[in-house]
Amino acid sequence: MMVRADVVIIGCGMQGATMALAAARSGLKPVLVERDRIASGATGNSYGFIHGGLRYLQTMHLGRWRRSRRAQAWFLKSYPDLVRPLRCIMPLYRGRIRSPNAFRILAAAESLLSGAAGDAPRLSPPVLLSADDVPSEYPIPRQDLAGAAVWHDLVVPDMKALLLAILSDAEVTGSALIEEAEVRDVMVVNDRVRGVRIVRPDRSFEEIATSQVIVCTGSWTLPNLAGGEPASTAVLAFNLLLDAPFPLDAALAVSEIPGRGRSYFLRPYEGGTLVGTFYRAAPGASHPEVEPSDVAAFRKSIERALPGSALASAPVRRVMAGLLPDRDGTGRSLSTEDVVSTSGPAGFCRMLGTKLTTAPLLSFETAAKLWPSRAQGTA
Ligand SMILES: Cc1cc2nc3c(=O)[nH]c(=O)nc-3n(C[C@H](O)[C@H](O)[C@H](O)COP(=O)(O)OP(=O)(O)OC[C@H]3O[C@@H](n4cnc5c(N)ncnc54)[C@H](O)[C@@H]3O)c2cc1C
Structure with a gap:
């Protein structure tokens, strides 16, 4: 019997898992297909930081700062037991770009922007340590050391557990999660998506009927898939x-x-x-x-x-x-722009998020565009 799905999501990294959640919150029943195992791509091999955005203030990317802060708040609120704050320490040196004065400016900007954005700080605000307070067990060069910047980001201690929790909230369990199955084709009739063809490790083929496909394969290209452009x-x-x-x-x-x-x-x-x-x-x-x-x-x-x-x-x-x-x-030059493209047949969408951190926001924004009357926001 051919499986039918409201929407098929291809790829189970952070993008695919949160897209499944966004689809489920929009009242759809997604089926997720992963060619390997969940978290086997960039998501499971990433450094695991959910950035708070401080890094973007150095380059005055205020939009990315704001998005990272919102994303961090989303993870904390939605999965408080599966992410944890981690103290981050950056040594600062006299006469260098990363100096105490530069950090003071960043910390002041962060505090000002946090106030203006109305975000109650969820993690401890950044602080400056003097050189004498930098513990001696830190394995860092000491010459010209002028202090250290200390802030908190979130980390994901167990990426697979986090993805499984997201999938469970999206009710993508049992037959709705198809692992070790590679999508080879998106089937198109009269310029409309009609389904996907998957291949199993024993080389058997199956089809899933659907009118919507969302490609969340990260940087893996799906050559010529429904005419979608390959990712660089x-x-x-x-x-x-x-x-x-x-x-x-x-x-x-x-x-x-x-x-x-x-x-x-x-x-x-x-x-x-x-x-x-x-x-x-x-x-x-x-x-x-x-x-x-x-x-x-x-x-x-x-x-x-x-x-x-x-x-x-x-x-x-x-x-x-x-x-x-x-x-x-x-x-x-690493891309910092998240990409959502619906070029191709009706019902086809491809997402390319550039950060683990902001993947959930991109998923919920995409759901709001694809299903405007159904979308439930990020809550
Ligand atoms: C080393 C490294 C460190 C990083 N550190 C951070 C960090 O600390 N913080 C941060 O915010 N970002 C970080 N990133 C970026 C972040 O990991 C990625 O932007 C994010 O994980 C991408 O998620 P994704 O779901 O789009 O892709 P992926 O996690 O790669 O998922 C795509 C999935 O699609 C599957 N797939 C591919 N083709 C098919 C097919 N034909 N059929 C079925 N399935 C298919 C793959 O097997 C894979 O599981 C890092 C990246 C790397 C590589």
């Missing part, structure tokens, strides 16, 4: 799980040149230390393939950022990688 998959991003415990219940930001350049975070994870995130251009890539030379380059950066620390030479337990969309296809 030009940036490889990965984290390393090091086989050595991290001495703090906090995330520590470090960079190759103290106080400047790209930051890497270290935090405790599964008894080891999660270090991330390292990026490189990967134009045209369709899978996140991390070469030994990529790992070596990242390890070199970590060594420079943590001179003399045993962590820098700890064995790698796991490489956690994903692909991210870039802005211009060159792999040099």
Whole structure:
């Protein structure tokens, strides 16, 4: 018997799971198809931060600051037991971009904007530590150290558990969740979506009848799927799980040149230390393939950022990688724009969210556009 669905959502990362929730809140019964296992894509391999938005104030991206704050509030309110606040510490240096004065300005802007936005701060506000108050166990360079910025972000301790909770709220359980089934085709008749064709690991094909398909496959392209344009998959991003415990219940930001350049975070994870995130251009890539030379380059950066620390030479337990969309296809500039496209046959939609953090907002906004008379907002 052919399965029928109000809407088929393809891909079960944060985008697909929250899109299923948004569809369910709009009164639809979604079926979700995942070619692997849930959380096997960028979502499960991400660093797991639900950002509060402070980072966007450095570049005055006020819109993204606001969206991140709203998204963080959504996760806290909706899944308080599956996300947790984590203290983040960034050392500050005299005469560098990341200095105490620069941080004071950011913290003041954050407080002003939070007041104006009417958001009661849900996590502790950022504070500045003096150099004397930066604990000696922090494995950071001490020369020219002028203090440390301390703030809180949310982290997801168990991504799979969070996705399962979202799917359960969307009633995407039992036969509505189809794992290990790859969508190969969207079937179209008279320029309208009529269903999808899936293939199982034993190579058997099945069809699901539906008039609506939402592609949430992240940066994985679905070539020629209903004429949808492929995503540009030009940036490889990965984290390393090091086989050595991290001495703090906090995330520590470090960079190759103290106080400047790209930051890497270290935090405790599964008894080891999660270090991330390292990026490189990967134009045209369709899978996140991390070469030994990529790992070596990242390890070199970590060594420079943590001179003399045993962590820098700890064995790698796991490489956690994903692909991210870039802005211009060159792999040099990460995209920060969430994309929703309904070009293609009637009933076809493709979403490409660029952050785990803001995926739920994008899902609820998409539901409001697709089903304006039914959409229930983000609550
Ligand atoms: C290393 C790394 C660190 C990151 N850190 C952070 C962070 O700390 N905070 C943050 O906000 N963002 C972070 N991001 C970005 C964030 O992870 C992604 O933007 C987000 O997870 C994308 O979610 P998604 O559901 O769109 O994609 P994915 O999680 O990749 O899900 C897509 C799913 O679609 C499935 N799929 C693909 N093709 C098919 C098909 N044909 N049929 C069926 N299923 C299919 C895949 O198997 C996959 O499970 C990070 C990304 C990476 C790679």
